[in-house]
Amino acid sequence: MVFYLCQKPFVEPESHFDSYFKSAFTVDNVIFGFDEGALKVLLIRRNEAPFEDCWALPGHFVRQNEDLDEAARRVLWEMTGLENVYLEQLFTFGAPGRHAYGRVITVAYYSLVKIADFTPQALTLTREVAWHDLTTLGELAFDHNEIIVTARDQLQRSIRNRPVGFELLPPEFTLTQLQHLYESIWETKLEKRNFRKKILSMDLILPLNRTQKGVSHRPARLYRFDETRYRKLTREGFNFEVKG
Amino acid sequence: MVFYLCQKPFVEPESHFDSYFKSAFTVDNVIFGFDEGALKVLLIRRNEAPFEDCWALPGHFVRQNEDLDEAARRVLWEMTGLENVYLEQLFTFGAPGRHAYGRVITVAYYSLVKIADFTPQALTLTREVAWHDLTTLGELAFDHNEIIVTARDQLQRSIRNRPVGFELLPPEFTLTQLQHLYESIWETKLEKRNFRKKILSMDLILPLNRTQKGVSHRPARLYRFDETRYRKLTREGFNFEVKG
DNA sequence: ACAAAAGTGTTAGTGATACACCCATGA
DNA sequence: TCATGGGTGTATCACTAACACTTTTGT
Numbered sequence: 001m002v003f004y005l006c007q008k009p010f011v012e013p014e015s016h017f018d019s020y021f022k023s024a025f026t027v028d029n030v031i032f033g034f035d036e037g038a039l040k041v042l043l044i045r046r047n048e049a050p051f052e053d054c055w056a057l058p059g060h061f062v063r064q065n066e067d068l069d070e071a072a073r074r075v076l077w078e079m080t081g082l083e084n085v086y087l088e089q090l091f092t093f094g095a096p097g098r099h100a101y102g103r104v105i106t107v108a109y110y111s112l113v114k115i116a117d118f119t120p121q122a123l124t125l126t127r128e129v130a131w132h133d134l135t136t137l138g139e140l141a142f143d144h145n146e147i148i149v150t151a152r153d154q155l156q157r158s159i160r161n162r163p164v165g166f167e168l169l170p171p172e173f174t175l176t177q178l179q180h181l182y183e184s185i186w187e188t189k190l191e192k193r194n195f196r197k198k199i200l201s202m203d204l205i206l207p208l209n210r211t212q213k214g215v216s217h218r219p220a221r222l223y224r225f226d227e228t229r230y231r232k233l234t235r236e237g238f239n240f241e242v243k244g
Numbered sequence: 245m246v247f248y249l250c251q252k253p254f255v256e257p258e259s260h261f262d263s264y265f266k267s268a269f270t271v272d273n274v275i276f277g278f279d280e281g282a283l284k285v286l287l288i289r290r291n292e293a294p295f296e297d298c299w300a301l302p303g304h305f306v307r308q309n310e311d312l313d314e315a316a317r318r319v320l321w322e323m324t325g326l327e328n329v330y331l332e333q334l335f336t337f338g339a340p341g342r343h344a345y346g347r348v349i350t351v352a353y354y355s356l357v358k359i360a361d362f363t364p365q366a367l368t369l370t371r372e373v374a375w376h377d378l379t380t381l382g383e384l385a386f387d388h389n390e391i392i393v394t395a396r397d398q399l400q401r402s403i404r405n406r407p408v409g410f411e412l413l414p415p416e417f418t419l420t421q422l423q424h425l426y427e428s429i430w431e432t433k434l435e436k437r438n439f440r441k442k443i444l445s446m447d448l449i450l451p452l453n454r455t456q457k458g459v460s461h462r463p464a465r466l467y468r469f470d471e472t473r474y475r476k477l478t479r480e481g482f483n484f485e486v487k488g
Numbered sequence: 489a490c491a492a493a494a495g496t497g498t499t500a501g502t503g504a505t506a507c508a509c510c511c512a513t514g515a
Numbered sequence: 516t517c518a519t520g521g522g523t524g525t526a527t528c529a530c531t532a533a534c535a536c537t538t539t540t541g542t
Contacts, residue, residue, distance in 0.1 A: 017268075020305040021346050024264040025338075054250040061264040064347055068338040092336040092351050094269070094312040102265050103308055107336050107349075139250045176494075193496070194532065201530095217492040218539035243531080420521075437523070438505065445503090461519040462512035487504080 023103040027072040028059030028144065029087065030108060030151035031080075033115035034168040037180050038133050041148060042120060043140070044079055045128040050100045051141035053127065057148070059106060060125060072109040080129050081121040087111045091150050098143050106142075110151045112167040159185055163204065163240050166225040174212060174220035175199065186244045198242065204230050267347040271316040272303030272388065273331065274352060274395035275324075277359035278412040282377050283428050285392060286364060287384070288323050289372040294344045295385035297371065301392070303350060304369060316353040324373050325365040331355045335394050342387050350386075354395045356411040403429055407448065407484050410469040418456060418464035419443065430488045442486065448474050 031042040043055045058079040062071040072087045087109040094105030120129040134152065139145065159165050165181050166173075179195050199205065205223045212219040230240070275286040287299045302323040306315040316331045331353040338349030364373040378396065383389065403409050409425050410417075423439050443449065449467045456463035474484070 017305075017345055019308075020268040021266055022308070023267050023269060024261075025267060025269065025349060051250065061261075062338070064263075064266070065340045067340060068336065068349070089335065091333065092312065094306070094351065096309045096311060101261055105269060105312070105351075107338065141250060174494090191532075191534090192494090193534085196495080198531085215493080216541045218494045218541090220494055418521090435506075436521090437507085440522080442504085456521095458514095459520080460514045462514095462521045464521055 023105070024061055024099075024101075026059050026061050026104055026106040027068060027075055028057040028106050028108045028147055029072055029076045030057060030090065030110040030148055031076070031082065031085070032110065032112050032151070032155060032168065033131055034181055034184070035115045035131065037184060038135065039152075039184050040115065040131040041134055041137070042080060042082075043130060043132050044122070044126040045130075046141060047125045047127050054141040055132070055138065056141035057108075057144045058126070058129075062107075068107050069109075072107070078124045079122075079126045081123055082113070082118050085111050085113055090154055091147075093143055093147060095143070106147075108147045108151065110154065112155075112164055114168065114170055116170055156185055159242070160244070161239065161241055163225065163230060166205075172208060172210070172222040172224050174222060176220055178205075178223075182242065182244075188244055190244075195242075202240065204233070204240075267349070268305055268343075268345075270303050270305050270343075270348055270350040271312060271319055272301040272350050272352045272391055273316055273320045274301060274334065274354040274392055275320070275326065275329070276354065276356050276395070276399060276412065277375055278425055278428070279359045279375065281424050281428060282379070283396075284359065284375040285378055285381070286324060286326075287374060287376050288366070288370040290385060291369045291371050298385040299376070299382065300385035301352075301388045302370070302373075303352075306351075312351050313353075316351070322368045323370045325367055326357070326362050329355050329357055334398055335391075337387055337391060339387070350391075352391045352395065354398065356399075356408055358412065358414055360414055400429055403486070404488070405483065405485055407469065407474060410449075416452060416454070416466040416468050418466060420464055422449075422467075426486065426488075432488055434488075439486075446484065448477070448484075 029042075033040045033042065042058065044058045046052055046054055046056050058076055060075045060079065062068060066074070068089070069087065073085070076082050076085060076087070088111065090108040090110045092105060092107045096103060098104065098106075115131065120131075122129045134148070137145065137148065140148075155164075159182065165178060165185075168181060169177060175196050176192075178199065179190055179192065182195075183190055204226055206226050208222045208224060210222045212222065234240075273286075277284045277286065286302065288302045290296055290298050290300050302320055304319045304323065306312060310318070312333070313331065317329070320326050320329060320331070332355065334352040334354045336349060336351045340347060342348065342350075359375065364375075366373045378392070381389065381392065384392075399408075403426065409422060409429075412425060413421060419440050420436075422443065423434055423436065426439075427434055448470055450470050452466045452468060454466045456466065478484075
């Protein structure tokens with residue numbers, strides 16, 4: 001038999017704890033977008049040391065009384081102007097020595113956005129903001145290359161069971177665009193007929209009476225994602241799944 | 245065209261950063277075990293304020309020059325005597341106010357162990373160590389109940405695609421034990437014949453020429469997990485999957 | 489009329505589900 | 516001999532995978 005006895009703590013720090021309260025933590029945001037058939041990540045060029053002038057993830061220190069999620073949102077907004085972005089916690093990186101000024105661990109967040117919905121702008125602590133193609137990234141500040149690799153792995157896993165792909169596409173898209181999105185994230189080729197059958201059989205994307213404009217071949221039909229229906233099906237136990 | 249210019253940082257902290265270096269971080273370990281048909285978690289009774297005498301996850305401060313993974317291993321060992329446990333990072337909890345002595349964020353780790361492999365013992369900072377049934381947990385220190393819920397959700401997801409279940413069972417186990425393990429983690433009932441067919445068709449567990457002892461009914465055959473084969477198949481693109 | 493991508497149907501095989509009875513052992 | 520859980524086979528259905536040709540549009 002186990003007794004649970006759980007009182008409210010005394011607010012009376014003991015002195016031998018003081019030595020632990022000398023660290024800092026930051027948040028770093030990995031924002032993915034998809035454009036011109038390629039996966040992109042939003043980077044900033046730093047305005048301050050260390051790594052001044054280097055490209056880096058938009059990230060900065062968390063304030064003393066700020067929740068982590070809140071800090072991630074604030075920092076993203078302050079550095080790039082992006083607002084109302086759904087950020088998900090990814091992983092925490094805390095190797096000693098990863099920051100030159102002291103012990104700093106960083107909580108990485110990630111998100112998927114539609115590139116057309118935002119016009120990133122260099123604000124605080126930022127010389128420049130730009131979308132970078134994932135396949136041609138150079139060396140970034142701190143351990144940010146490693147963070148991006150982790151985020152990309154996570155993305156590869158998560159598009160399998162959650163319809164996250166739709167978050168990266170414009171509201172109206174063609175099935176071929178969706179297929180290319182999966183192909184570029186997984187770095188594979190998918191079979192057109194089976195992919196379409198699978199996607200359409202879920203009844204999650206609605207055909208519109210509109211088609212692509214300005215292409216020099218047969219224009220493709222446009223579709224949009226039926227989020228309401230997705231939520232309903234999910235409540236009923238439906239499981240989204242696309243195989244690679 | 246984007247230029248990447250990424251120099252080594254100067255080690256010259258600027259004074260306006262000082263205010264950020266006043267936080268601490270801890271690691272907390274959620275160690276799951278499985279015994280008597282029920283899922284268990286390893287808890288300690290605390291030896292120091294805050295929450296002295298309360299049950300809590302084995303967790304403590306990370307040292308200044310210690311990697312997070314390393315700290316999790318050390319703390320687990322120091323508090324419970326468990327060694328050589330494979331810990332995986334789970335999530336980071338950082339609500340302001342979660343610790344009475346200042347801003348403390350905690351990186352939670354989790355692991356699955358075979359209960360019989362260890363004899364937990366109360367060491368540093370620990371009055372008592374014990375396995376607790378997950379279904380009858382009382383109120384724990386800090387936000388540890390929330391951390392355990394997160395770990396449990398993660399466990400429910402991860403036993404689907406990784407043969408983690410075998411880590412919780414003794415090296416030799418019966419198929420019914422394995423099925424009960426899945427059932428208690430998912431809180432569902434599975435169909436015996438189909439479960440066995442599915443598991444055996446993967447050729448990952450080897451039948452032994454031994455059976456259960458000391459049961460008052462037909463004794464079940466014992467099996468063991470073929471880890472070598474699992475690694476080989478995984479390299480070849482095989483995907484473990486058990487459906488609920 | 490040609491180039492370029494859109495769009496579609498069928499078949500064979502594999503895996504999932506649902507279901508009921510006999511077997512081996514200890515008490 | 517009875518109670519208890521161990522153990523198996525088959526039929527149906529759903530999904531996956533593999534495959535080639537016709538359609539629509541712009542140039």
